Amino acid sequence: MGNIKISDVSMQWSNVLEMVYESRIDSVGLNERVNSLATRSIKKDSKLEALNMIVTMCDLTTLEGEDTEGKISQMVAKAIKPNPLDTSVPSVAAVCVYPSLVTIAKEKVQNSNVKVAAVSSYFPSGQVPMESKLLDTKYAIDSGADEIDIVINRKAFLEGDYRKVYDEIVALKEVCQDVHLKTILEVGDLKTYENIRKASLISLAAGSDFIKTSTGKLSIGSSRQACYVMLKSVLDFESLTGVKAGIKVAGGIRDAKDAIRYLVMINEEMGSDWLNPELFRFGASSLLDDVLKQIKKLKTGAYQAGYYFPRG
Amino acid sequence: MIDIKKTYKNYVDGKYVRSESGKTYTKELKNEFYELPLTSRKDVRDTVTSSKSGFNKWNGLTPYTRMQILYRLSEMIEGNKESYIELLVSHGISKQKANKDIELAIENIIWFAGLADKWEQLAGNLNPVSEEYFNISHQNPIGVVFSLSSSTVSLNDLLLSLLPPLTVGCSVISYSEESSVLALKFAEDINNSDFPPGSLNILTGNFENILDDVSKHVEINLVALHREIENNGLKRIQENASSSVKRVVSLPSISGLSSILPYLETKTVWHPKGT
Numbered sequence: 001m002g003n004i005k006i007s008d009v010s011m012q013w014s015n016v017l018e019m020v021y022e023s024r025i026d027s028v029g030l031n032e033r034v035n036s037l038a039t040r041s042i043k044k045d046s047k048l049e050a051l052n053m054i055v056t057m058c059d060l061t062t063l064e065g066e067d068t069e070g071k072i073s074q075m076v077a078k079a080i081k082p083n084p085l086d087t088s089v090p091s092v093a094a095v096c097v098y099p100s101l102v103t104i105a106k107e108k109v110q111n112s113n114v115k116v117a118a119v120s121s122y123f124p125s126g127q128v129p130m131e132s133k134l135l136d137t138k139y140a141i142d143s144g145a146d147e148i149d150i151v152i153n154r155k156a157f158l159e160g161d162y163r164k165v166y167d168e169i170v171a172l173k174e175v176c177q178d179v180h181l182k183t184i185l186e187v188g189d190l191k192t193y194e195n196i197r198k199a200s201l202i203s204l205a206a207g208s209d210f211i212k213t214s215t216g217k218l219s220i221g222s223s224r225q226a227c228y229v230m231l232k233s234v235l236d237f238e239s240l241t242g243v244k245a246g247i248k249v250a251g252g253i254r255d256a257k258d259a260i261r262y263l264v265m266i267n268e269e270m271g272s273d274w275l276n277p278e279l280f281r282f283g284a285s286s287l288l289d290d291v292l293k294q295i296k297k298l299k300t301g302a303y304q305a306g307y308y309f310p311r312g
Numbered sequence: 313m314i315d316i317k318k319t320y321k322n323y324v325d326g327k328y329v330r331s332e333s334g335k336t337y338t339k340e341l342k343n344e345f346y347e348l349p350l351t352s353r354k355d356v357r358d359t360v361t362s363s364k365s366g367f368n369k370w371n372g373l374t375p376y377t378r379m380q381i382l383y384r385l386s387e388m389i390e391g392n393k394e395s396y397i398e399l400l401v402s403h404g405i406s407k408q409k410a411n412k413d414i415e416l417a418i419e420n421i422i423w424f425a426g427l428a429d430k431w432e433q434l435a436g437n438l439n440p441v442s443e444e445y446f447n448i449s450h451q452n453p454i455g456v457v458f459s460l461s462s463s464t465v466s467l468n469d470l471l472l473s474l475l476p477p478l479t480v481g482c483s484v485i486s487y488s489e490e491s492s493v494l495a496l497k498f499a500e501d502i503n504n505s506d507f508p509p510g511s512l513n514i515l516t517g518n519f520e521n522i523l524d525d526v527s528k529h530v531e532i533n534l535v536a537l538h539r540e541i542e543n544n545g546l547k548r549i550q551e552n553a554s555s556s557v558k559r560v561v562s563l564p565s566i567s568g569l570s571s572i573l574p575y576l577e578t579k580t581v582w583h584p585k586g587t
Contacts (some may be wrong), residue, residue, distance in 0.1 A: 300555075303528070305364075308530065
């Protein structure tokens with residue numbers, strides 16, 4: 001059991017536990033609903049608006065061992081001006097990097113409204129002692145990160161030690177204070193919809209500002225079904241506590257069409273309040289390229305080639 | 313015996329696919345009706361995505377491997393010769409002419425297969441310069457080629473619209489109207505010859521429907537037209553192509569070394585002579 005004072009957090013553990021054990025999901029109905037939402041057709045003007053919105057919701061991400069200062073500055077340049085030849089394309093929401101690169105990224109985003117997010121708590125596995133996770137997170141925040149993406153303790157979760165999962169997030173939220181905390185559930189590891197719902201509720205109750213689908217390091221990334229389970233959890237949590245939490249989908253969303261389907265789902269199920277970078281984000285590296293191509297396609301009528309857009 | 317009819321589908325990325333629009337058009341041959349996919353603009357878009365990655369795969373092979381795959385294609389056609397002749401005959405072509413057409417097609421494949429590892433020596437050059445440098449014209453395949461096949465019904469003509477770009481390492485989107493049944497039958501032999509997915513995609517339909525999308529698509533590097541285009545169409549294609557500096561060749565040569573030249577891009581390399 002953790003040594004966190006329960007009174008500091010927004011929900012009592014007993015209430016959390018009650019919600020978690022009540023998680024039941026009708027997967028047939030869920031799949032049907034998600035698939036029916038995917039068939040909506042979006043007409044030209046709305047599509048352009050949706051594409052621009054997706055750009056403002058992107059967390060442009062590079063999380064590789066090969067990341068260097070040069071690569072970060074290239075990516076930040078792209079984040080600020082995704083298409084240098086079309087200034088009507090807005091900046092992205094944030095760049096997402098490893099803690100050791102936060103200082104560099106922070107320096108490069110100066111004079112823009114692009115935020116710097118750092119993955120911490122030993123992303124992507126999180127398989128280290130709690131002290132290390134706290135240290136990792138502190139380091140990222142001290143370096144100037146505006147947002148922190150952490151991973152839940154899947155080991156503890158899959159062993160059924162939900163309290164440990166919760167306590168760790170509470171402790172990390174305490175380190176973060178006002179810095180935005182996004183908690184990655186890694187839905188590919190959780191396997192079932194019930195598990196995704198449980199992990200969502202635990203993360204929300206522990207004070208996460210956002211819940212996020214995936215690290216992007218597994219072959220199973222985000223899915224609209226997983227996002228649906230998460231958005232229902234966010235809505236249920238809001239009706240209980242009044243707190244509006246955000247959702248970030250990441251991993252495997254490569255084309256604009258798929259991204260628009262997420263927007264449709266968010267709009268239909270949560271309302272247009274959530275169509276806002278403060279409450280909905282895409283973790284993306286290749287998605288942005290396709291969105292830029294589609295924006296230009298809409299404006300010129302010609303299908304585009306990737307090599308006319310900046311790398312990053 | 314039950315007469316089993318074949319469902320003809322486009323051949324894209326190594327798979328047989330229906331048009332995403334679900335539309336087909338009918339072709340009547342000897343009182344038999346063939347339903348063929350009517351390619352839509354979205355099919356073109358998906359096909360180009362496949363051809364782009366197909367280009368990297370096909371061009372990434374060694375010329376020797378490309379040669380073997382082309383040779384394999386001739387073997388497959390040889391094996392299915394009778395069924396090709398039957399199909400040509402049902403188009404109203406005499407058996408003798410059909411036989412000749414298939415034989416010529418096979419011969420041409422073997423000729424181009426042989427060229428696959430030799431064209432660079434023939435088309436490239438060491439240029440004379442009056443300084444202590446080598447100046448080399450190095451030839452590269454241009455990339456994704458869209459090839460509108462001729463209006464004749466002939467396997468040989470169809471092949472001569474594909475072989476030159478394939479030989480140099482380009483990926484090809486072959487589009488057939490008149491010879492569409494033949495082209496989709498030919499796709500089966502492509503599938504059995506170890507071509508990497510996307511290196512050769514076969515579409516059928518009405519070219520007029522997709523003319524603008526093809527000629528404007530930035531990722532298509534060259535449009536080769538093996539038939540005349542009516543109603544000022546060529547001018548429209550050229551104008552559309554200019555925005556992406558796409559090459560357009562109308563009725564290009566299909567014989568000998570000159571047939572491959574439109575599909576090449578020259579890179580000039582300067583290298584100091586070691587003295």
